[in-house]
Structures are given as C-alpha cells and as structure tokens.
Amino acid sequence: MSSSPRPPDVGGEPARGYLLDNARAEAGERFAWLAELFDGVTRGHFDRLGVGAGSRCWEVGAGGPSIPAALAAAVGPSGHVLATDIDPSWLTAGGGYEVRRHDVTADPPPEPGTFDLVHARLVLVHLPERSRALATMAAALRPGGWLLVEDADTALQPLACLDDSGPAQRRANRLRDAVRELLTRRGADLRFGRTLPRALRAAGLVEVAATGSFPVGGTACNRLEAATVRHVRGELLAAGLADDAEIDAHLAAIDAGELDLTLAPLISAWGRRPAAG
Ligand SMILES: C[S@@+](CC[C@H](N)C(=O)[O-])C[C@H]1O[C@@H](n2cnc3c(N)ncnc32)[C@H](O)[C@@H]1O
DSSP, X not given: OOOOOOOOOGGGOOOOSOTTOTTSHHHHHHHHHHHHHHHHHHHHHHHHTTOOTTOEEEEETOOXXXXXXXXXHHHXXXXXXXXXXXXXXXXXXXXXXXXXXXXXXXXXXXXXXXEEXXXXXXXXXXXXXXHHXXXXXXXXXXXXXXXXXXXXXXXXXXXXXXXXXXXXXXXXXXXXXXXXXXXXXXXXXXXXXXXXXXXXXXXXXXXXXXXXXXOBSXXXXXXXXXXXXXXXXXXXXXXXXXXXXXXHHHHHHHHTTOXXXXXXXXXXXXXXXXXXX
C-alpha cells in the first residue's frame, strides 16, 4: 500500500507547502482514520449549528469524502454542498456534493455571501497564510451563517504517549517531536488551536465559542500514527531527525499494540457572520 519515500530536497532548497500532501497513498489512509476519530465530534457541531434540509455548506480542505458525504446527507436534495481542496483527488464525483479544486489561501471565495455553514478541519494549522484563508471563508458566509473551524493545538498536548512508561513510549514521543519539527519548518502554527476564538472575532464574527477533545488509545490512533510516520519517513531521514532503525522499531511497536497513542487536542471553534441590518 505504501509508495516509495519522498526524495530528499534537491539542491539544498528547503521543501515548501503542505507536508502531508494528498499525492501519496498514506494520505487516503490518514483521511479514513481521521474520519473514525473526529467525524462524530464534527457532525455533532453541524447538528448544533442547525445544518439540515436545504442548507448550503462549503467544506474547505475536505481531504477525504466522509464529511462532504455527511453534509450531503444532512442537507438533502434541496441543499447544496461544495467540497474543495488544493488536491481534490480523494473526493468522489457523484457523491451528492460538488467537487472543486480551490486554494483557500489564494483563490477568491466561491459564491460569496451565500453559505449557511463553512467548515475546515485540520487545514488552517498547516497554512502560513491562515488569516487570509479565514477572511476568504468568512466572506463566503451569508449574514447569520456559521463558520466552524477545527484545528489541532499540538503544543497544548505534545505527547504521542501520555503514559511515558518505557523505551517504546519514549521513542514514540521523540518521533512525535520530530514530525512536529517538520511541520513547523513548513510553516505550521502548532499553537493555532488556542487562538481560534480570537481569530474568529478578528474576522468579524459574533457569538464565538469553542470546545476541545482528543482520543487516547485504540486502533484508529495506532493506524493514523503508522500512516503519518510512513508518509513523512523520507522527510524525517533527509532532515536527520530520525533513522531507519528508530522508525522501524516504532512501527513494530504500533503493530504489537504496545503503545496507547494519543493526539493533540482538536479545538473546534465557531462564530457567525452578523445578521444584515
Ligand atoms: C490534514 S488534511 C485534513 C483533511 C480533512 N479536512 C480532515 O479533517 O480529514 C488537510 C487538507 O487540507 C488540504 N489543503 C492544504 N492546503 C490547502 C489550501 N491552500 N487550500 C485548500 N486545501 C488545502 C490538503 O490537501 C488536505 O486535504
């Protein structure tokens, strides 16, 4: 299932852009396990914010098909779901939602001023131009429409294993630090989650609030971690942040079920565009 490791940077030029790009098979695995871990949380927010029959929704940086499909089921034939991504190749044409390639940091808002809900999960944390992306998403809302942004705050809880009880757990935590270092070098803001309420208010939204959650242990955490480490293996080696033996031992420990892996908290924040008038 895995493809060959990404080649090291050419000519000493640092690699740029989104680290966990969708071109690799591991991206699809990651979307499936992210869905298992977080779709229940996300769908709960959709329900609470009133997404239902006839709603118009824009899913930004959709990645895999699960959230666009859930929105399409919620809004029904009288609604509209637009799913966009800088690389939409994991999205399913004919899935009851419209698919478009769209760069939220560079392209204008599609159908400005029309959406009841705009949602992005685990997208803005990666993007250096995140305030421009937020402005684009806010501009797509109708008056009274809701923006829901969900992002990790990796600095708030940086461990892969909370129970740091042995060498395998400590190795997992070292490798999590190394992946975080790669993300930072690509421009990710690993403290972004905590800033979301302030960022939504700065984007002109009202009735802003937020909540946070993270899973501890279980198959989905294990499989997500394995897919992530395999995805960035070439980058870790090229950057000298880990060696083959360490990565192989970590993947074997995951397979052996020895680790109770966890994730950074997902901060879900929402706010609405003031009603006109
Ligand atoms: C970590 S994945 C999250 C996917 C999905 N939202 C989820 O929660 O499972 C980040 C997604 O953002 C997309 N992305 C990265 N940069 C983007 C940009 N500038 N504009 C739109 N999407 C982007 C990636 O291609 C990827 O699908």
